[in-house]
Amino acid sequence: MKLNKIYLTLAAGLAFTACSDIDEIVPQSDRMLESQVKETNTIVPSRAEASFTGMFTSIGKPYAANYETPDDFAFLVMAFCNDLEGADALMPDSGYNWFSVCGEYSSRNANYRNPYIRYRTPYKLIADVNTFVSGFPEDVSDENSIRLIAQARALRAFAYMQLVPAFQFVTNLDGPAVPLVTPETEDFTHNPRAAVRDIYTLVIEDLNYAVEKLEGFKRSSKMYIDQTVAYGLRARANLDLGNYDDAAADAARVIAQYTPASIAEVSKPSFMSIDEHNWVWGYDMTAALTLKKTDATPSSWLRSFSGDSYSAACQCYVSINKLLWNKIPATDIRKQWWVDEGLHSTLIEGLTWKGKGDIANLTLNNEKEPFLPYTNVKFGCLTIGTTTNDEDFPLMRVEEMILVRAEGLAKSGKEAEAAQLLSDFVTTYRDPQYSVNGRGLSLADEIWFQRRVELWGEGFGIYDIKRLGKPPVRFHGTPESTNFAPAFRFNMAADDGWLLMRFPQTELDTNFSIEDNNNGSLPVMDQNPTLRDGVTD
Amino acid sequence: MVSNSSYKRYTGRVNADYQVKKWFKVTTSLNYSHSNSQVADYDDESFGSSGNIFYIVNNMGPIYPLYVRKLDDNGNPYIVTENGRTVYDSNNTNFKRPNFVGNAIRDNEVDDRHNYADVLVGKWGAIFTPVEGLTLSANLGVTNDNTRRTELYSQFGSASADDGLVYVEHNRLFSTNQQYLAEYKTTIAGTEHSIDILAGYEQYKKTRQRLYGQNDHLFNPLIGELSNADGTEKKSVKSYTNEYMTEGFLARAQYDYAGKYFASASFRRDASSRFAKGHRWGNFGSLGAAWLVTGEEFMKDVSWVDMLKFKVSYGVQGNDNLGGDIEPQWYYPYADQYTHSYNAATSEYSMQLAFKGNSDLTWETSKSFNIGADFELLGGVLNGSLEVFARKTEDLLYEKDVPLSAGNPTGVIPVNVGSIMNKGVELTLDGSIIRTKDVNWTWNLNLSHYNNKILSLDSGVSEEGIKGGYRIYKVGGSLYDLYIRKYAGVDPETGQALYYYDETDDDGNVIATMKTTSDFSKATQYEDGSILPKLYGGFGTSISAYGFDLSAQFSYQLGGRYYDGSYQALMHTQSSAGQAWHRDALKAWTPENTNTDVPRLDGDIQVAQTAVDRFLISSNYLSVNNVTLGYTVPARLVKRAGLSSLRVYVSGENLAVITARKGVDPRFSLGLGSYTAGSGLSTGSYGAMRNITGGITLTF
Incomplete structure (x- = not known):
């Protein structure tokens, strides 16, 4: 009987397929297991x-912390929050403002996502560096490996320098900062906050190593760290520590290699490509990274020219x-980096968006709403109306290093040299009518003013305020004095404990040696109306 | 009803059994179904998206117009159209909506979403009975689920900047289940000892494959296929395959004596591909016994007891599921996993650790002890069963938080940790009230109660437990314990909301408890007990008389609490301009209305999305699940038409639910949650659908 045979064959087939092996199941996807990584590195050694x-x-x-939310883009989010927690950068109080926690300072809530991302991001990088560095034998001697280690260690220093000032005033050298994690750390559950001094000892060690070992190294892209970047990072660290001579000397090494952007170059929206000659170090954003994650980018938030953004839409x-x-001053080109009350700026004159002019007032359904007063046009997009959001982001510019050197000189008794450097820079590259004493500020405050204007939006806001021991002053007593929304309108004392971040709940729950910051309280609207910062008085 | 939503379905089924020989039988069953559905764009997991039509309808202030209108020559308003399309308002009238851009209703109109699903389920079996009592069987089950989804985002809607965007996804799920069993049943000759022994091997294998891509710049704005998308910059196509497998050996023995005494034992050894080699196999099994009391001689005279049976059992079961089967990391949670990308400008690849696995991961086990009785009394007037259970789950599969300073890429590692105990009792009753030739009236009722207790946690967890924004896990507590800030009402002088806090000295020692403050950042999180209901279940009745039948079924829950995040969103303090309000906002404090528990509407943002006990309400509910009315035409009438029976009916599903607050539906979740998560039916979704069905049942 025919049917009979078919079923017998089927039964035999069943018995045969049962012999498959549970040990051979591995992903065929964008995920790879350790064994597959090793296999790849064997077949294609360059993949290592x-x-x-x-x-x-x-x-x-984008989405580095796996939240898949528009405020999840690693160090660039940390930079953004540093500005929004400061006194100079603001966003509307709107349901679309995913950073209102910074404007209102509720980012101290131990259960919120924002402080979680800002804590986790640097530690993820520190762990990656520690793992990477530990992968080499202790007596590693080949030049190529040493240069990789030097860059990795400089990255670790960078991570700590982003982290420490959030949790402790860097001027409080003996104050507890954050847990110190090195390749030797074993017990993460009993790892107390190390003093600022101890962490900066590691930072300086890492940067000394990088400066020494990266001598003569030519990097393939400005996304990597060469000796100049290492000098620049060490200049920042020295400024944090009050080693002003050293800061000035380190900054000089960077200044010698790069030229600031000219007036003409910053007379249009820019600061968007790693190829800009004044960038010393940058983040190379690619369309491959932003694909389907365009919302979690600086282009979606900080820049005002993207067709796929929270800012414009x-x-x-x-x-x-x-x-x-x-x-x-009106003679300073940087006055045009933001539109005025009437939404005018020379930076956007003649520019078009989808063929339409008057960008400031333009409305494109779902894509672009009119600018608000004082909207920034400093940061451009590679194409106006872009939907790829792959603009790069500056991590270090030579202009910053000029200001670091000026500050270093000014605070180490070389005021005249500092004033000359500052004057040469601003007169040549920003405001031909510039006079260092024009505002009647102390040299130190004048340098801070220049930092606030020049580096606006690049992540220095609240760090400078805390480093310099200044109060964040957002308004001068009346609602009209500022464009900060009511919920974000307040001043804070320079020593307000609320300026320090709190540890995320998970860290408190799992690292038993953490003692949290607990001074200060959530600012309330219109508090400290008479406080002044000395610069915007 | 949401416009542009539809559902079409075709199904077919074939069953064929064939007795090839007296000792050999083959079975086949095939089920095929095809569906084509169109659904609105919403995601009940996300909240606050102005692209979600349910969120918009629930949360947008009703003052804003849906359409752009103009006045005609006679002064009558009309809705503006453009190239035949209705013009919806998306902030292009003077009604500026501060928190809502776009227009989700418009997007639902101009966008297009389709789901096509083809599901084939096949089962084949071969059964040999070579000798009396022995059955050898081989079974193969196959499921092949092919789903294709297309999403078109119109240039007239949210994808205007991209000039239209299309996303296409194909999912293929293929699973096989193989089973080889040998069973021997016998009654020992001349005795009342019956034995049933079974042994076998089982294997389950699942392959999930996905191909998905997107592109923009649609030439024809209406065609939602990739070939219609001409974009070059944001083109993306990806695919992957993930596999999952379990296999195991099993054995079972059953024994009964004279149909009165029953005993059973089973053992199985299973392996799962979710665990590393060496940790893959687990041993499980069960023991059980039962006694049919009414089978005994001494019960023969107790006429009011028709059936009484006691039973007791103990079993050990395994669970290998952690994190579901969609996300790739949960297919291989034992292993470290890396992701990679490419930078075309520098020609460099980059790779990062994406998931930290745990090679020690193994089965979670549950040990259950059940004891109970089944009974039938008074000739069907009262039947039922009572069961008491205790289930201890050990080595729970859990995503354990690790210190963030350790730099773990996800902040968690999968572990086997802790143990919990669930204890409860279930009572099921039914019976008949009237039973005559023409009238039959029955009722049913079931009640359940259980509690949950954490017996142990990871040794690394302090005595204070694992705290979250609204819940706490600690030894002696439950998995459903609140840890929440407490509302202390309104300051009648100022109208500010007040919260409780414990005052501490500089060393963190509590020096005063339950003080009140208007500074929310000072509010203390308090442990506030379990939210679980004390009792839940259902009841119903059905009556049939003279051909008519009527039945009703209800369900209920009592004594629990529920976090109503939607209510919190609707009770904002004016901090979310343009958002709708609950009518309770009218009770807000004003200088004239000082005796209220709703604080002043001052734009205060302190609470924002943080959980506060003010938004907890009772989770009690009573729902009308089903009411059916039918009429069966007398057999003698339908016989003439060549039918054996004919019934017409109308049936309503989910007709009503009564809850502590309108709009809350505690059937969707236990209600442990916050503003954004866990509060069950959130504002981003729709209520349970009410279904009214009418039908005719014919039997030939």
């Missing part, structure tokens, strides 16, 4: 470099506080 590159990619990777633009803007 990918884990080194990965550390640099992680600096601004939801009228959630980042503006400058008019307290500061009013202090910029």
Whole structure:
């Protein structure tokens, strides 16, 4: 009987397929197991470099913390929050403002995502560096490996320098900062906060190593760290520590290699490509990284020219506080980095968006709402109306190093040299009519003013305020004095404990040696109306 | 009803058994179904998205117009159209909506989403009975589920910047289940000892494959296929395959004596591909016994007891599921996993650790002890069963938080940790009230109660437990314990909301408890007990008389609490301009209305999305699940038409639910949650659908 045979065959087939092996199941996807990584590295040895590159990619990777939310883009989010917690950068109080926790300072809530991302991001990089460095034998001697280690260690220093000032005033050298994690750390559950001094000892060691070992090294892209970047990072660290001579000397090494952007170059929206000659170090954002994650990018928030952004589509633009803007002289090209009350700026004259002019007032359904007063046009997009959001982000510019050197000189008794450097820079590159004493500020405050204007939006806001021991002053007593929304309108004392971040709940729950910051309280609207910062008075 | 939503379905089924020989039988069953559905764009997991039509309808202030209108020559308003399309308002009238851009209703109109699903389920079996009592069987089950989804985002809607965007996804799920069993049943000759022994091997294998891509710049704005998308910059196509497998050996023995005494034992050894080699196999089994009391001689005279049976059992079961089967990391949670990308400008690849696995991971086990009785009394007037259970789950599969300073890429590692105990009792009753030739009236009722207790946690967890924004896990507590800030009402002088806090000295020691403050950042999180209901279940009745039948079924829950995040969103303090309000906002404090528990509407943002006990309400509910009315035409009438029976009916599903607050539906979740998560039916979704069905049942 025919049917009978078919079924017998089927039964035999069943018995045969039962012999498959549970041990041979591995993913065939964008995920790879350790064994597959090893296999790949054996077949294509150059793939082994990918884990080194990965550390640099992680600096601004959209959705790096797996939240898949628009405020999840690693170090670049940390930079953004530093400005929004300061006195000079603001966003509207809107349901689309995913950073209102910074404007209102509720980012101290131990259960919120924002402080969680800002804590986790640097530690992820530190762990990656520690793993990477530990992968080499202790007596490693080949030049190539040493240069990789030097760059990795410089990255670790960078991570700690982002982390420490959030949790402790860097001027309080003996104050507890954050847990110190090195390749030797074994017990993460009893790892207390190390003193600022101890962490900066590691930072300086790492940067000394990088400066020494990267001598003569030519990097393949400005996304990596060469000796000049290492000098620049060490200049920042020295400034944090009050080693002003050293800061000035380190900054000089960077200044010698790069030229600031000219007036013409910053007379249009820019600061968007790693190829800009004034960038010393940058984050190389690629369309491959932003694909389907375009919302989690600086282009979606900080820049005002993207066709796929929260800033333009939801009228959630980042503006400058008019307290500061009013202090910029009309002859300074940087006055045009933000539109005025009437939405005018020479930077956007003649520009078009989808063929339409008058960009400031333009409305494109779902894509672009009119600018708000003082909306920034400093940061451009490679194409106006872009939907790829792959603009790069500056991590270090030569202009910053000039200001670091000026500060270093000014605070180490070389005021005249400092004033000359500052004057040469601003007169040549920003405001031909500039006079260092024009505002009648002390040299130190004048340098801080220049930092606030020049580096606006690049992540220095609240760090400078805390480093310099200044109060964040957002308004001058009346609602009209500022364009900060009521919920974000307040001043804070320079020593307000609320300026220090709190540890995320998970860290408190799992690292038993953490004692949290607990001073200060959530600012309330219009508090400290008479406080002044000396610069915007 | 949401416009542009539809559902079409075709199904077919074939069953064929064939007795090839007296000792050999083959069975086949094939089920095929095809569906084509169109669904609105919403995601009940996300909240606050202005692209979600349910969120918009629930949360947008009703003052804003849906359409752009103009006045005609006679002064009558009309809705503006453009190239035949209705023009919806998306902030292009003077009604500026501060928190809502776009227009989700418009997007639902101009976008297009389709789901096509083809599911084939096949089962084949071969059964040999070579000798009396022995059965050898081989079974193969196959499921092949092919789903294709297309999403078109129109240039007239949210994808205007991209000039239209299309996303296409194909999912293929293929699973096989193989089973080889040998069973021997016999009654020892001349005795009342019956034995049933079974042994076998089982294997389950699942392959999930996905291919998905997107592109923009649609030439024809209406065609939602990739070939219609001409974009070059944001083109993306990806695919992957993940596999999962379990296999195991099993054995079972059953014994009964004279149909009165029953005993059983089973053992199985299973392996799962979710665990590393060496940790893959687990041993499980069970023991059980039962006694049919009414089978005994001494019960023969107790006429009111028709059936009484006691039973007791103990079993050990395994669970290998952690994190579901969609996300790739949960296919291989034992292993470290890396992801990679490519930078075309520098020609470099980059790779990063994406998931930290745990090679020690193994089976979670549950040990259950059940004892109970089944009974039938008074000739069907009262039947039922009572069961008491205790289930201890050990080595729970859990995503354990690790110190963030350790730099773990996900902040968690999968571990086997802790143990919990669930204890409870279930009572099921039914019976008949009237039973005559023409009238039959029955009722049913079931009640369940259980509690949950954490017996142990990871040794690394302090005595204070694992705290979250609204819940706490600690030894002696439950998995459903609140840890929440407490509302202390309104300051009648100022109208500010007040919260409780414990005052501490500089060393963190509590020096005063339950003080009140208007500074929310000072509010203390308090342990506030379990939210679980004390009792839940259902009841119903059905009556049939003279051909008519009527039945109703209800369910209920009592004594629990529920976090109503939607209510919190609707009770904002004016901090979310343009958002709708609950009518309770009218009770807000004003200088004239000082005796209230709703604080002033001052734009205060302190609470924002943080959980506060003010938004907890009772989770009690009573729902009308089903009411059916039918009429069966007398057999003698339908016989003439060549039918054996004919019934017409109308049936309503989910007709009503009564809860502590309108809109809350505690059937969707236990209600442990916050503003954004866990609060069950959130504002981003729709209520349970009410279904009314009418039908005719014919039997030939």
